[in-house]
Amino acid sequence: MRAGGIKGEGTSRMNVAVIGGGYAGMAAAVTLAQHGMAATVFEAAPQLGGRARRIAYNDAALDNGLHILIGAYRETLRLIELVNPDAGHALLRLPLDWQIHGHFRLRAAPLPAPLHLALGLLSARGAGLNERIAAAAFMRALRRINFRLPQDMPVSELLRQHRQGATITRRLWHPLCIAALNTPPDVASAQVFVNVLRDSLNASRADSEIMLSRVDLSALFPDPAADYVRSRGGRVLTGHMVDAVARNGESLEVQARGEKFHFAHVVCALPPHRAARVIAGLPLLGEAAALVERFRYQPIYTIYLQYPGRVALPAPMLGMAGGLAQWVFDRGAICDQNGLIAAVISTEGPHQDLTQDELAQRIHTELEQHFGPLPAPLWQRVIAEKRATFACAVNLQRPAQRTPLKNFHLAGDYTEGPYPATLEAAVRSGISCAQRVIASPRSLSD
Numbered sequence: 001m002r003a004g005g006i007k008g009e010g011t012s013r014m015n016v017a018v019i020g021g022g023y024a025g026m027a028a029a030v031t032l033a034q035h036g037m038a039a040t041v042f043e044a045a046p047q048l049g050g051r052a053r054r055i056a057y058n059d060a061a062l063d064n065g066l067h068i069l070i071g072a073y074r075e076t077l078r079l080i081e082l083v084n085p086d087a088g089h090a091l092l093r094l095p096l097d098w099q100i101h102g103h104f105r106l107r108a109a110p111l112p113a114p115l116h117l118a119l120g121l122l123s124a125r126g127a128g129l130n131e132r133i134a135a136a137a138f139m140r141a142l143r144r145i146n147f148r149l150p151q152d153m154p155v156s157e158l159l160r161q162h163r164q165g166a167t168i169t170r171r172l173w174h175p176l177c178i179a180a181l182n183t184p185p186d187v188a189s190a191q192v193f194v195n196v197l198r199d200s201l202n203a204s205r206a207d208s209e210i211m212l213s214r215v216d217l218s219a220l221f222p223d224p225a226a227d228y229v230r231s232r233g234g235r236v237l238t239g240h241m242v243d244a245v246a247r248n249g250e251s252l253e254v255q256a257r258g259e260k261f262h263f264a265h266v267v268c269a270l271p272p273h274r275a276a277r278v279i280a281g282l283p284l285l286g287e288a289a290a291l292v293e294r295f296r297y298q299p300i301y302t303i304y305l306q307y308p309g310r311v312a313l314p315a316p317m318l319g320m321a322g323g324l325a326q327w328v329f330d331r332g333a334i335c336d337q338n339g340l341i342a343a344v345i346s347t348e349g350p351h352q353d354l355t356q357d358e359l360a361q362r363i364h365t366e367l368e369q370h371f372g373p374l375p376a377p378l379w380q381r382v383i384a385e386k387r388a389t390f391a392c393a394v395n396l397q398r399p400a401q402r403t404p405l406k407n408f409h410l411a412g413d414y415t416e417g418p419y420p421a422t423l424e425a426a427v428r429s430g431i432s433c434a435q436r437v438i439a440s441p442r443s444l445s446d
């Protein structure tokens with residue numbers, strides 16, 4: 001058995017383990033480090049980032065999936081600023097410009113919120129005037145009820161109740177629901193969708209800005225976060241899979257790589273299906289485990305096609321209609337990976353029946369249908385994240401960060417909160433767990 005913490009090293013006054021080095025876990029570790037608590041992070045994979053991580057392929061730093069951040073991701077952006085010395089250059093900021101190529105375009109007007117959106121909706125191209133007026137009225141109605149629905153319902157039902165037209169539903173609301181909640185509108189939670197509308201479209205113009213990372217997703221936050229934690233006496237152990245956590249008197253015993261480490265607090269920042277396994281060994285966590293067991297998951301597929309460097313899209317990010325690809329990204333415009341196009345398909349669908357080669361070929365064909373003849377790709381790579389996010393269903397109950405076991409905290413995008421599975425949900429949950437640890441009087445080293 002080893003003392004898990006790092007007594008005597010750095011300024012730690014409490015032994016804290018963070019299990020999982022994704023955005024939630026690293027947000028917890030950074031927040032603890034900021035308050036003089038040096039945590040030990042256990043990450044199973046060789047690199048940090050979890051579901052937002054770098055994948056090295058053919059000399060290119062790819063991401064496991066293209067990620068969109070928005071200006072409303074306050075906590076994520078704050079922590080990136082804190083740990084990433086290159087934060088100013090790391091994100092490409094774009095004003096809201098929702099384009100479904102050849103079909104629809106909504107741009108934020110240069111006015112203060114909420115007029116930027118109201119005018120944007122009224123002047124959107126690709127939908128009739130009545131539909132645009134109904135869309136602006138929908139946002140107004142939500143504002144009147146403070147974005148709090150009397151009861152949850154599927155997103156498609158909410159849109160029906162507010163008489164949203166077929167075009168605006170197909171080109172704006174449904175794609176927005178799928179992009180934000182990664183859940184089909186017929187089952188997606190309208191309340192969570194409305195929370196997203198409140199904090200993205202209804203707030204300031206800056207909050208509705210879209211941000212794309214110019215660096216890979218591990219380099220954006222988790223890697224510099226690890227440097228920050230280490231520089232304050234913490235440890236970040238990659239390649240350390242945690243097999244179990246058990247109670248041992250007042251402390252918690254973390255088992256990893258055949259060793260046992262003891263901690264005063266554990267922040268469990270695993271993806272939900274893995275967390276369920278770890279917490280199964282802790283009887284007090286039965287209720288949380290039962291909630292997680294009921295989760296369903298949705299996939300996200302990312303298809304990278306590397307063309308000769310001269311190939312470019314008309315915009316860094318474009319919506320697509322009529323095929324499998326939902327969004328395409330020009331990595332040349334975003335992060336100087338010239339000729340590299342990434343297509344994204346969220347939620348389940350017929351693309352899952354194709355082989356990876358068939359899928360890449362289909363996307364190549366769709367790109368040609370939209371943008372004209374293209375040379376053959378030099379290489380292609382399909383990344384299928386089968387459990388990309390939990391399905392954000394109506395009335396879904398999510399476990400709280402606080403658990404009946406006072407020194408065991410649950411972090412992760414799936415824990416209780418207003419947002420769907422996003423970087424911001426993950427980061428906020430990690431911060432919240434760290435704050436509980438900081439506020440706690442218990443300490444192994446006291």
Ligand SMILES: Cc1cc2nc3c(=O)[nH]c(=O)nc-3n(C[C@H](O)[C@H](O)[C@H](O)COP(=O)(O)OP(=O)(O)OC[C@H]3O[C@@H](n4cnc5c(N)ncnc54)[C@H](O)[C@@H]3O)c2cc1C
Pocket residue numbers: 019020021022023024025042043044045048049050051052064065066067068069240241242243269270271274300301302385387388389411412413414421422423424426
């Ligand atoms: C393809 C894709 C696209 C996405 N697009 C967006 C987007 O555009 N915008 C957005 O905001 N969000 C997006 N998301 C969601 C976002 O990535 C997640 O919400 C977020 O990364 C979750 O972070 P987390 O720390 O909660 O969990 P995770 O990232 O899953 O982190 C958990 C960590 O625990 C580690 N681990 C697992 N088991 C063990 C173990 N036994 N011991 C130790 N470590 C372990 C894992 O390796 C991982 O690093 C996307 C997700 C995917 C997959």
